[in-house]
Amino acid sequence: MTGSVTLHDVARRAGVSLATASRALNGSANRVVGEELRERVLRAAAELRYSPNAHAQAMARGRTNIVGLSLHDIADPYFSAVAAGVMREAEAHGLLVTMASTERRPGAETDYVGAFRRHWASVVIVVGSRTDDRAATEQLAEELAAFEAEGGRAVAVSQPRLPVDTISIDNHAGARDLGHALHDLGHRRFAVLAGPTELLTATERVAGFREALTRHGGRLAPEHVVPGPFTRDGGYAAMRELLDRDPDVSCVFAVNDVMAVGAMAALRDRGIDPPTGMAIAGFDDIATLRDVNPGLTTVRIPLEEIGALAVRLALDDGVARPRVHRVAGEVVLRASTPRLSPPR
Amino acid sequence: MTGSVTLHDVARRAGVSLATASRALNGSANRVVGEELRERVLRAAAELRYSPNAHAQAMARGRTNIVGLSLHDIADPYFSAVAAGVMREAEAHGLLVTMASTERRPGAETDYVGAFRRHWASVVIVVGSRTDDRAATEQLAEELAAFEAEGGRAVAVSQPRLPVDTISIDNHAGARDLGHALHDLGHRRFAVLAGPTELLTATERVAGFREALTRHGGRLAPEHVVPGPFTRDGGYAAMRELLDRDPDVSCVFAVNDVMAVGAMAALRDRGIDPPTGMAIAGFDDIATLRDVNPGLTTVRIPLEEIGALAVRLALDDGVARPRVHRVAGEVVLRASTPRLSPPR
DNA sequence: CCTCCTTGGGAAAGCGCTTACCGGGACGGT
DNA sequence: ACCGTCCCGGTAAGCGCTTTCCCAAGGAGG
Incomplete structure (x- = not known):
């Protein structure tokens, strides 16, 4: 990527230092930037069409607003419903969703969680039923534990044995x-x-x-x-x-x-x-x-709701983890199962 | 994120410099690392469960392997089919997909492309029909142009008027x-x-x-x-x-x-x-x-195929852009439209 | 025996941003 | 008039990695 406008350019054009420019744009906490200067900086940024480099911010801040979402197959309406819930809730919190479709390939979940770790995702959501593949589950558990040890928050849907917050369908x-x-x-x-x-x-x-x-x-x-x-x-x-x-x-x-x-x-x-x-x-x-x-x-x-719930669980602060959440289903009778014997 | 293992740790444990460690892990081009050292470095990395920081790599390399995908609604099977194609092809190329569901909110596409720009996505794919909202389309076009000016590759599906590679369904x-x-x-x-x-x-x-x-x-x-x-x-x-x-x-x-x-x-x-x-x-x-x-x-x-094609188009090198790709549909007759008059 | 080249390792300069920390000026209290 | 105290700018130190440049050592050629 060449030629992108950096904060340095903005600062120079506004005639202030980098620090001031950064503070003006972020409205940094417990620090005030003079009205006039802030104005100048914002104008300069707008004129230059400045857009901050997310990687530099991630480096400097030590965190990101990325949600990593791993599921079996996005084309399956079950998973796309959950994904929709995740994305809706993520958007509401200003998070960006990075998604991986494992196609049920064994070990893929672990690989993707690794990728999310490399990207310092702040939340990882794994959705897909637990398998009886002991080794794979073990590895995934380890990877998720490492992720949480680094300060991330993980939530698993339909994989009750993982050492993280869990949502189970009843x-x-x-x-x-x-x-x-x-x-x-x-x-x-x-x-x-x-x-x-x-x-x-x-x-x-x-x-x-x-x-x-x-x-x-x-x-x-x-x-x-x-x-x-x-x-x-x-x-x-x-x-x-x-x-x-x-x-x-x-x-x-x-x-x-x-x-x-x-x-x-x-x-x-x-x-x-x-x-x-x-x-x-x-x-x-x-x-x-x-x-x-x-x-x-x-x-x-309530598949969408489960996706949204996963995000909310991950974002909860000051609670003891891991927690277990159960979601109930509700029988819906339709024409495919008619009454056989006349009701008495 | 605290406590993550850095390349520095690996280098120290292997008793080599950062440079050597980096080269050993990346198999850097036109540079050879002694067999014994490489071995030592790889071992140290494995022992420490080192995983490189994607943001640091992005910063240093000036590029990423991120695909930004914007669509209207992931719960809609039309879009999830396209998304499945994108993800399949992306995975084949070692790319990670960051996805945004705009819920048809005007201007959201532009916002998300902006987010993808901030993340230095190497590819952006926008799928969703063009609207007659002149202003919104104009802004999206500008944003995509800026993205490509920075070295990214964009592909639009069903939005023929954008100044990027385009896939249109006939x-x-x-x-x-x-x-x-x-x-x-x-x-x-x-x-x-x-x-x-x-x-x-x-x-x-x-x-x-x-x-x-x-x-x-x-x-x-x-x-x-x-x-x-x-x-x-x-x-x-x-x-x-x-x-x-x-x-x-x-x-x-x-x-x-x-x-x-x-x-x-x-x-x-x-x-x-x-x-x-x-x-x-x-x-x-x-x-x-x-x-x-x-x-x-x-x-x-062929919705999945369109998604996959979008990724391939974005990855093509040394071609003149923008290109226009048309995809044809094929009539499939089924029982919902029976023959009315008996055939002669 | 000296010079030139090749091989392979290390030091250090960034990538673009945030955030201590520092310092100068204005203000008010004594 | 003097000294704390705010206020609000700037300077600079990283964040973790890649990559250029430099340099040491060893081998080949004259």
């Missing part, structure tokens, strides 16, 4: 409530499109759902739990697999909405028309998918 | 092709949910569609062109408005997919069941919406 309760609701509607022959077995988010949802069924004396046979990626295609493939295993299922719980939509497509390709041939429910209540037809029963998670 | 041709295709299917009584009248992206799509109808001797009456925001709710409201104005329309073109989905919801709320009561088409081919029911006829735009 997947178990949400799925359990959903299970009860579906049972109340009269559904009985359940199956689950279970998502990736190594992700806590997925397994918790399966477990919660299972608990509800058990409570009602039902059970979830192993062949009725079909794993697969957290994607549309994952849902599609899992649904086909399920139909092959047992065509007699009548209500499917896909552990996220994106999979549920893929599953609906699979049903139609097999000539089954939801919800008539098969009831189906999802999880997350992705905004973009609220208008699929039939309307998808799901568990609403 | 909205006109896409919408025209769609119009022809719908006509070929036998549709005749058309209306358009036109999106925001101040956005070029919207007006071009309307114009292209109109051209196709005109070519076939049809026309688009003013009451059949309903403006509104580029959102789900915008589509919903516009559809209701349209039904109030003229319930006899039989095929609606919503100028983006998100609106089309909102429009479908509005139809159902009025007891109309698409595509039977009303054919409907969108634009963009948003991935998340590919499984709505009925499948939405649309014009596929």
Whole structure:
């Protein structure tokens, strides 16, 4: 970068020293700059279209206003909703968001947190479910600890085992409530499109759902739990697999909405028309998918709010850390899971 | 940030000078560091878990590996698809993406480009349709020019009037092709949910569609062109408005997919069941919406590819700028626009 | 045996900014 | 009239790194 205007130029043009120029522009604390001089400096800065060098400021001040955000895949509406919340709140606090999309590559989170450390981010937010990859989690934990030791603030979403402030979605309760609701509607022959077995988010949802069924004396046979990626295609493939295993299922719980939509497509390709041939429910209540037809029963998670909350947690001062924050979901019944037995 | 390990510490531990330490770590060009020393330095760095300070490097080198990305709303799947492309390509080049979501606030783009300038971003990408706000566009143009004058590279997506490399979607041709295709299917009584009248992206799509109808001797009456925001709710409201104005329309073109989905919801709320009561088409081919029911006829735009392309354009060396890149769309017919008259 | 070149290490000058610290003038109290 | 006390400018010391310039040592060539 050449030719940028520096504070030195501004000071010279205003006929003052660097120190005065800096103080005039920052309105430095416990120090007053004479009205006339400040005026002169501001004018000079405006005339020269001066814009301060963020790196020099970072060096001199020893801190930045950068938020580092790491997530699995920005194209996934789940993560982009969280990101939107982070960015909205960050903007409100004058923070700039640097974002990394790990594409679920193992170790990428740690690498990116390292990059954020190099940039002296003041906040780092890691969102994405914990995996059962012990070593990777361990490394990430270390990196985050190092980051906080340097004075940064980290918040993890859906990774409860990390040594930092944590926001957890109450997947178990949400799925359990959903299970009860579906049972109340009269559904009985359940199956689950279970998502990736190594992700806590997925397994918790399966477990919660299972608990509800058990409570009602039902059970979830192993062949009725079909794993697969957290994607549309994952849902599609899992649904086909399920139909092959047992065509007699009548209500499917896909552990996220994106999979549920893929599953609906699979049903139609097999000539089954939801919800008539098969009831189906999802999880997350992705905004973009609220208008699929039939309307998808799901568990609403306040994703944007979670993103915003992450920023606020990071910015809290004078509190003991790490803290744990739980966010509850809320069952939303729609047309994809009609009432089976007429209500009494 | 306190306590971070500096190069100085590494040098001391390795028993060499700062210069040597730096050279050993960077493998500096046209300079060789003795094998033994390099080894010692690398070991010391590893032992101390040294991580270089990005700001200091930026200062000393006079450049960074930051990409600044400004878009309207990261929660909108259109923009998150482009962002995904940008991030994928950026990662491939070792660049870090700093992102700003302007929420369509006028002037925000300019502010953020200013922020990217302060951070000496090496690349700035601005995505979002040009508005007819003369003054805002002018200011953005100035800011981008200043950025490039300082040695940065800027690329604008869907803002053809800016003095930088530009990627334009061929909205006109896409919408025209769609119009022809719908006509070929036998549709005749058309209306358009036109999106925001101040956005070029919207007006071009309307114009292209109109051209196709005109070519076939049809026309688009003013009451059949309903403006509104580029959102789900915008589509919903516009559809209701349209039904109030003229319930006899039989095929609606919503100028983006998100609106089309909102429009479908509005139809159902009025007891109309698409595509039977009303054919409907969108634009963009948003991935998340590919499984709505009925499948939405649309014009596929390679959004991710556009994001990736933006990064590549910015990184091109030794080419004359600014360049203009056009990206074509492709009509995708699905169930939402059935054939009306039996084919002959 | 001397000179010239090559190889590789160190000292130090910045990059642009903030912020102690210092110092001179004005003011008021005694 | 003198001495603290503010007020408000300037001087300069970093922040952590890269890179130029300088220099010592060793080898090759005359």
